[in-house]
Amino acid sequence: MASIGVIGAGTWGTALAVLLNGNGHQTEIWSAIPEEVEELKAAHVHRNLPEVRIPETVGFTADLQEAMADKDLLVLAVPSVFVRETARKMRNYLKEGQIITNVAKGIEENTLMTLSQIIEEELPQAEVTVLSGPSHAEEVSKGLPTTCVAGARKKHVAEFVQSIFMSRTFRVYTSPDILGIELGSALKNVIALAAGMADGLGYGDNTKAALITRGIAEISRLGIDMGGKMETFAGLTGIGDLIVTCASMHSRNRRAGILMGQGRTMEEAMAEVKMVVEGVYSAKAALALSQKYHVSMPIVEQVNEILFNGMPAKEAVSELMLRDKRIENSGLEWEEE
Numbered sequence: 001m002a003s004i005g006v007i008g009a010g011t012w013g014t015a016l017a018v019l020l021n022g023n024g025h026q027t028e029i030w031s032a033i034p035e036e037v038e039e040l041k042a043a044h045v046h047r048n049l050p051e052v053r054i055p056e057t058v059g060f061t062a063d064l065q066e067a068m069a070d071k072d073l074l075v076l077a078v079p080s081v082f083v084r085e086t087a088r089k090m091r092n093y094l095k096e097g098q099i100i101t102n103v104a105k106g107i108e109e110n111t112l113m114t115l116s117q118i119i120e121e122e123l124p125q126a127e128v129t130v131l132s133g134p135s136h137a138e139e140v141s142k143g144l145p146t147t148c149v150a151g152a153r154k155k156h157v158a159e160f161v162q163s164i165f166m167s168r169t170f171r172v173y174t175s176p177d178i179l180g181i182e183l184g185s186a187l188k189n190v191i192a193l194a195a196g197m198a199d200g201l202g203y204g205d206n207t208k209a210a211l212i213t214r215g216i217a218e219i220s221r222l223g224i225d226m227g228g229k230m231e232t233f234a235g236l237t238g239i240g241d242l243i244v245t246c247a248s249m250h251s252r253n254r255r256a257g258i259l260m261g262q263g264r265t266m267e268e269a270m271a272e273v274k275m276v277v278e279g280v281y282s283a284k285a286a287l288a289l290s291q292k293y294h295v296s297m298p299i300v301e302q303v304n305e306i307l308f309n310g311m312p313a314k315e316a317v318s319e320l321m322l323r324d325k326r327i328e329n330s331g332l333e334w335e336e337e
């Protein structure tokens, strides 16, 4: 049995705490918001996971030092926009070599850093790992079969994280490709916005399949140029996460996209979804990265046009359909004519 601090009391931190508690670990959740801690302590139910009872043995605290003290593992589960400020707050309490598993998904807009790079910058004494994959909190918290990947630099650390999370319904693979895992996880949210917009416009399964397939082509092109591995983009944290986020009603990025496809502005859609829509932040970062690495990312470009330059979603689809003619995979060769 391990002692685990879950830093972040959103739906994902809560679902993972329930999973870890079920695996027999002593689990305590920290929230930056004292009122949230009081609400969770009193109800043992998260307001956005109303069907899931949080066991009495899961602890809650607003005291970060307490949440981190004597823990074998810290799970960083705050939304990506709060990762830097939370990591900074953790600095004084983190022990040398303490393992942090980041489960948030995003890229910092102004620095273009991945979240583990941010954590390493703010907490140089940490052993940073990641856990990602096609895994919605609503399903994990109900024990529906799910698969994820634990990424770490060293094999034994990845295997430690794997052993902590793995259960009868939560299967965990390991990988040394932290960068590839994080890029796939962050960039898929941009494609999910596009998939939602296509749904909102009333388009069909053909359109969805096109967005998923051409979306992973864009993500892989950029990700490989940045140092991620092809195999990772073809795996659970690449195509796997992209499929679930483009298809599921649990995806807030897709839900926001649907509203925009139906004609709402970005601000209206974000207000209606009522949760942080991370794809909106990652969209700008993805565009900046595509320019920095000179990688063609037409879907990312059009999503940015819609979000920030007022282009109607329908027009953006025409732009994509009528781009200059291309070969599907530039790595393939023709027979000589």
Ligand SMILES: NC(=O)c1ccc[n+]([C@@H]2O[C@H](COP(=O)([O-])OP(=O)(O)OC[C@H]3O[C@@H](n4cnc5c(N)ncnc54)[C@H](O)[C@@H]3O)[C@@H](O)[C@H]2O)c1
Pocket: 008, 009, 010, 011, 012, 013, 031, 032, 033, 036, 048, 077, 078, 079, 080, 082, 086, 103, 104, 105, 106, 135, 136, 137, 138, 275, 276, 278
């Ligand atoms: N929800 C999922 O199914 C899921 C699955 C995999 C990964 N993720 C990733 O996990 C991360 C968290 O997602 P979520 O769904 O739990 O988000 P959420 O929207 O449920 O998180 C809201 C929570 O953020 C916390 N918060 C608010 N302000 C804060 C601040 N200033 N500092 C620190 N914490 C603050 C509060 O505890 C609040 O309840 C995201 O990056 C998301 O992409 C989510």
